[in-house]
Amino acid sequence: MKYVQFGLVVLWALAFSGRDVRAAEPAARVFRAGAAAADITPPLGEAVVGGFAPFPSVEVHDPLHARCLVLDNGETKIAWVICDNLGIIAEVFDDARQLIAKETDLPPENILMAATHTHSGTRAQSAKYRPLLVRGIADAVRQATENLAPAKIGWGGIDEPSEVHNRRWFVSDPELRRNPFGGIDQVRMNPPLASDVLIKPAGPIDPEISFLSVRTADGKPLALLANYSLHYVGGVEKGEISADYFGVFSEKIGGLLHAEATKPAFVGMISNGTSGDINNNNFRQGNKRHGRYEKMALVADLVARRVAEAEAKIDYHDWVPLGSIRQEITLARRKPDQAMQDYFARRLALPADAEPFHRYERNYAARVQQLLEGPDSVTVPLQAVRVGDLAITAIPFEVFVEIGLELKKKSPFGDNFTIELANDYHGYLPTSAQHKLGGYETWMGTNRVQLDAAERITAQLLEMLAELKATSDK
Incomplete structure (x- = not known):
């Protein structure tokens, strides 16, 4: 009888105080x-x-x-x-x-x-x-x-x-594979369409x-x-x-x-x-x-x-x-060696109407010079975002x-895609x-960072994804 009376007193007290007895229940999560x-x-x-x-x-x-x-x-x-x-x-x-x-x-x-x-x-x-x-x-x-x-x-x-x-295509014509640095590449971006050289x-x-x-x-x-x-x-x-x-x-x-x-x-x-x-x-x-x-x-x-x-x-x-996780990675910036600097100096010394080895060699002479005079490294942002079992890098x-x-293949999440040109x-x-x-x-000049930057960025993003999954799953 005492327990019944005690329970009634508690209910009366909660009601008098204006509190809802259901407030003790966990609130529904709202998305x-x-x-x-x-x-x-x-x-x-x-x-x-x-x-x-x-x-x-x-x-x-x-x-x-x-x-x-x-x-x-x-x-x-x-x-x-x-x-x-x-x-x-x-x-x-x-x-x-x-x-x-x-x-x-x-x-x-x-x-x-x-x-x-x-x-x-x-x-x-x-x-x-x-x-x-x-x-x-x-x-x-x-x-x-x-x-x-x-x-x-x-x-x-x-x-x-x-x-x-x-x-990017392997093509048989070496003339199509010239580069602005006086060399011949193995592949060509945007080769001729429907061509026998492809x-x-x-x-x-x-x-x-x-x-x-x-x-x-x-x-x-x-x-x-x-x-x-x-x-x-x-x-x-x-x-x-x-x-x-x-x-x-x-x-x-x-x-x-x-x-x-x-x-x-x-x-x-x-x-x-x-x-x-x-x-x-x-x-x-x-x-x-x-x-x-x-x-x-x-x-x-x-x-x-x-x-x-x-x-x-x-x-x-x-x-x-x-x-969401944001981190930074510091990458070395590419620099022209002395041989490249000397090559562009010779090309720029020619008359403006001289036949170029590559149509954009003067553009890349300027870009390479900017890299030479610029900082030795650059710090760039990386980000990984989680939405349920979807990850976005x-x-x-x-x-x-x-x-x-590679990120899709190795991601710890069920689904993954990457947004480029981000942040x-x-x-x-x-x-x-x-x-x-x-x-x-x-x-060099189109790409401005160290040659293994892709591998370093991929490795860091995969670590971020693992951390994101571990912390978000707790």
Whole structure:
């Protein structure tokens, strides 16, 4: 009888104090997501980059955007910002992180920022464009955090090999293998299409289109982040600004997923995978002729349709562990030896109209000189992000496809993809084996860091993935 009376007294006391007796039960975990896009189209007149001779922009064909996805599982917040740009240096991204830290509660170090590598955008660090770009990145993140709402998440992938081709080839004609340093390489980047001189590609491809899909708690499409190892498509009018196929995909995917025209609006985005040696040219068979902007639309439509097909089959989760690790790695910068310096001195001493050994030898004479006069090392950021059993690695280079394939193979997570040109921009990253073959991507000045940098970066990322899995699984 005493025990009954004691229990009644406890219940009466809890009721009188206003406390719910169910409060002792563990609260249900809530997973939230938010997405937004901000216009980062540069002003006309800014130089369009992507080639050896930049030229002023004269018209905007389609606007450029910074697209953001934020995830919050109640314990950790992470985010991605994918920007329509050739490549963005860390200082620009860091300016945006400072604004984000002031305007949101999102940890700046948990944000993975990357450029798509459109070749029809302008310099991120120009005095006129830089503040507009920084503000746009911060606005996309701030709006995405304001849009956070209960959600569920899933991920998957599907192969589409038809649009990715290794652009480095063994060719029989030594004239096609000349380099700006007075030598003959073993391979050629972008050889003549459908030519008898083609022997075989110098490397593989990664056919997978990976994606991360988010829906609202009641099942409506909220956002989708895809990843494909395709350099870019091109086919633009000279002087026109365009987001390339990355922008077209981002607009198409919502309709294919039957996203409703609601607020906040669905946000689609696609990041660049490991495509440093991959492009959209079918070298063996040749390319069909297309009008301006036609081919990028065809590629984007196919990629979007394939993603929509795979998205319909994935499982969604009401809650998943999240995690992010950022580390730095210091790499030696390449320097010309005395023989190379002497070679360029002789070439530059010739009359300007003298027949060059290679058409870009003067360009590379300047690039090599910059490396000679520059610092001896560079410190670059690496990042690994976890979403459930999916890991996303981030590398600030134009990354050879072999590196992404190795990370997928050796990752401790069930699924893995890599976003290149992330958090900084440091040129090309070939493997040591590809360095031995030569070719544009390996030339000093195109590649700026030590020859075994790819192997060092891969090893460190795999250690980060192991740490991320161990800490997030606790």
